[in-house]
Amino acid sequence: METIKLLYKAVVVGNSSGAAVLTKRALSEGNGAEEVIDRALMPAMATVGEKFKNSQIFVPEMLVAARAMKTAMSLLEPRLLAAGVTPKHTAIIGTVEGDLHDIGKNLVAIMWRGTGFRVIDLGVNVTPAGFITAIEEHLPDIVGLSAVLTTTMPAMAGTLKAIRASNCPPVKVIIGGAPVSQQFAEAIGADAYAADAGSAADKALELVAAGGISAFPRR
Numbered sequence: 001m002e003t004i005k006l007l008y009k010a011v012v013v014g015n016s017s018g019a020a021v022l023t024k025r026a027l028s029e030g031n032g033a034e035e036v037i038d039r040a041l042m043p044a045m046a047t048v049g050e051k052f053k054n055s056q057i058f059v060p061e062m063l064v065a066a067r068a069m070k071t072a073m074s075l076l077e078p079r080l081l082a083a084g085v086t087p088k089h090t091a092i093i094g095t096v097e098g099d100l101h102d103i104g105k106n107l108v109a110i111m112w113r114g115t116g117f118r119v120i121d122l123g124v125n126v127t128p129a130g131f132i133t134a135i136e137e138h139l140p141d142i143v144g145l146s147a148v149l150t151t152t153m154p155a156m157a158g159t160l161k162a163i164r165a166s167n168c169p170p171v172k173v174i175i176g177g178a179p180v181s182q183q184f185a186e187a188i189g190a191d192a193y194a195a196d197a198g199s200a201a202d203k204a205l206e207l208v209a210a211g212g213i214s215a216f217p218r219r
């Protein structure tokens with residue numbers, strides 16, 4: 001079987017050592033780093049996201065797949081840097097103020113990275129000012145807000161309001177977390193909602209493809 005296909009499979013099943021060997025082999029066979037990412041790693045993370053969405057795999061399997069992808073990426077990154085290749089899109093993600101849950105947010109960050117985004121993870125208990133400062137600094141295309149407690153849903157609404165009221169560059173905001181919904185997203189004026197990490201990757205791509213923010217000059 002073709003090395004690229006084998007690498008795809010190694011990442012899907014979370015075989016990190018296999019992913020390392022196959023990444024090196026794919027490069028030695030003359031594949032470019034970008035080609036390896038586009039043809040093996042991204043499709044693998046898309047499959048992982050789809051399986052997670054359909055409850056065919058769960059958090060542990062997703063984490064080992066992410067680790068395999070990270071192993072492969074660590075071998076490809078030096079080549080990308082040498083070639084001056086950088087991710088096309090940037091995302092910021094954080095759990096809103098008062099909320100310390102980060103397992104779901106981390107999975108979304110993994111999927112976004114696997115989809116080709118540069119992701120700046122602000123962590124948990126992030127204040128509205130924390131989000132705004134990061135938006136000003138990193139000029140992201142999208143911002144993800146996570147809230148896992150019903151009691152921090154108002155903080156999510158407040159964060160979105162503060163972002164919109166600030167002078168920070170225009171940005172699309174996507175929300176998620178167990179207690180929030182599409183209806184809540186619409187009520188607070190978020191650009192999108194996603195129920196799980198796989199859907200979050202699809203939505204992020206939809207948001208950047210829809211544009212509307214691309215006119216803003218980015219670094």
Ligand code: B12
Nearest residue numbers: 099100101102103104144146149150176177178196197200
């Ligand atoms: C683990 C956990 C904790 C851990 C958190 C550790 C950590 N590092 O995250 C600890 C022990 C710290 C904790 C503390 C508390 N917890 Co807690 N916790 C949980 C638990 C068991 C699992 C949450 C989880 O990780 N789920 C798995 C992830 C994968 O799912 P997820 O978060 O929903 O994320 C997915 C989607 O929602 C979505 N998503 C998430 N974020 C985002 C963001 C974006 C942008 C997008 C697009 C999508 C998205 O994608 C994710 C992946 O598919 C839940 C119960 C449960 N079974 O869910 C309770 C639960 C969330 N906790 C609860 C409570 C009450 C608390 C405490 C208040 C308890 C206390 N009395 O101290 C504290 C609050 C601390 C605080 N200030 O935040 C309640 C919340 C009730 C409510 N409706 O508000 C729950 C539901 C338990 C219960 N049944 O009562 N908790």
